[in-house]
Amino acid sequence: MKKVQVIQTSKFSAEKWAHKNDLILEKESNEAGSVISVDPTKEYQEWLGFGGAFTEAAAYSLSQVSPSKREEVIHSYFDQTDGLGYNLGRTHIHSCDFALENYTYVEENDNSLESFSIEREQKYVIPLIKDAASIANQNFTMLASPWSPPAWMKTNGEMNHGGKLKDEYRQTWANYFVKYIKEMEKTGIPIWGVTVQNEPAAKQVWDSCLYSAEEERDFIKDYLGPTLRHHGLEDKKIIIWDHNRDLMVERATTVLSDPEASKYVWGTGNHWYVSEEFENLSKVHEAFPDKHLIFTEGCIEGGVQLGEWHTGERYARNIIGDMNNWLEGFIDWNLVLNEQGGPNHVGNFCDAPIIVETKEDKIHYNSSYYYIGHFSKFIEPGAKRIAVTSSLDKVSTTAFKNKNNDIIIVVLNETDEEVDTKLNLEGYQTNIQIPKRSITTYII
Incomplete structure (x- = not known):
């Protein structure tokens, strides 16, 4: 069981870099629905x-x-x-x-x-x-x-x-x-x-x-x-x-x-x-x-x-x-x-x-x-970009792994609609809500 820290900034909230309640990654279910999936085994450039x-x-x-x-x-x-x-x-x-x-x-x-x-x-x-x-x-x-x-x-x-x-x-x-x-x-x-x-x-x-x-x-x-x-x-x-x-x-x-x-x-x-x-x-x-x-x-x-x-x-x-x-x-x-x-x-x-x-x-x-x-x-100097895929057109995302193995995922929602989806990491997942006109950083 892993915790996910959530830091969020939204146009419709006065708080910036607001720390939301931690989420918990649990065993993946077979429910249908959109998903943002992170694969830390696939590494790309160093930051x-x-x-x-x-x-x-x-x-x-x-x-x-x-x-x-x-x-x-x-x-x-x-x-x-x-x-x-x-x-x-x-x-x-x-x-x-x-x-x-x-x-x-x-x-x-x-x-x-x-x-x-x-x-x-x-x-x-x-x-x-x-x-x-x-x-x-x-x-x-x-x-x-x-x-x-x-x-x-x-x-x-x-x-x-x-x-x-x-x-x-x-x-x-x-x-x-x-x-x-x-x-x-x-x-x-x-x-x-x-x-x-x-x-x-x-x-x-x-x-x-x-x-x-x-x-x-x-x-x-x-x-x-x-x-x-x-x-x-x-x-x-x-x-x-x-x-x-x-x-x-x-x-x-x-x-x-x-x-x-x-x-x-x-x-x-x-x-x-x-x-x-x-x-x-x-x-x-x-x-x-x-x-x-x-x-x-x-x-x-x-x-x-x-x-x-x-x-x-x-x-x-x-x-x-x-x-x-x-x-x-x-x-x-x-x-x-x-x-x-x-x-x-x-x-x-x-x-x-x-x-x-x-x-x-x-x-x-x-x-x-x-x-x-x-x-x-x-995202710290020396971090490596890792693979992330999304089945959603409404959000864009990138992911990095820091040298201490923390995984950083940034999700941008420029639309005027809240997005409900799942965040998936190596067979574990959690439900996430991405407010309209917002940016969210997830730390695992």
């Missing part, structure tokens, strides 16, 4: 963890509230007991759209990079990363991504509006990655890996730079990979694509089919904009099973949406969809934004799981915060 992005906007927003509120937000994400248990982070190599302005770390036309300095990040971003790492209190993993090379290295002469890296600056730009990693590590922040370029197929009004699949492949094999290796940084993970699922198969195929590029690449990063073609992750995994898959960015666009429920559901639907197709880690976009959904130097305002009212010194926790927690608080 790296969850995290969010340390943007200048997030760090600046937290500098505009009281120290106690800033500390509360950091604990809410990185505390391993009371928070979301985050252990991953992403930050931008000089400016992105969620910065106060366009900026770089070098003076114009400094091809030698002698003027390279990350002093600007010492004001907001680096202190936030350090404070988060001290609270995470485990193997804290930082990913860094560039949105654009400096304007003088680009074909369009500006950081915004796309453009490309000029051929004659490819080595300089590879050297820039090395400088960044080494300077960050001098401050006590180890960089686990880098993406080659944030959203390399998108010409945006903000910091952006275009790479075709062939250009990304060649930059890795001829410049970035060899340069990191030459400087003793071959342990740094290189992640390609860092863009949407719709074209990830084509991008991965071009880059990873070339052994001279592939040998430097850890895996493929994906975002959630445009489409929910989760099966594309499996296609990449099946073609390149020795490579890894990590979610590197997703957010709710169009400004702050306080109190909305669909935002949390979008997070859970995407997390489950990607997890069930070989994803190994999930990094959200901005950890926190202000009441406007910024700051953002081109007005591309978005939502975040936590919003701070800087004038009122208040913190708002969105549904997305609680929905992420249904995964991140219980």
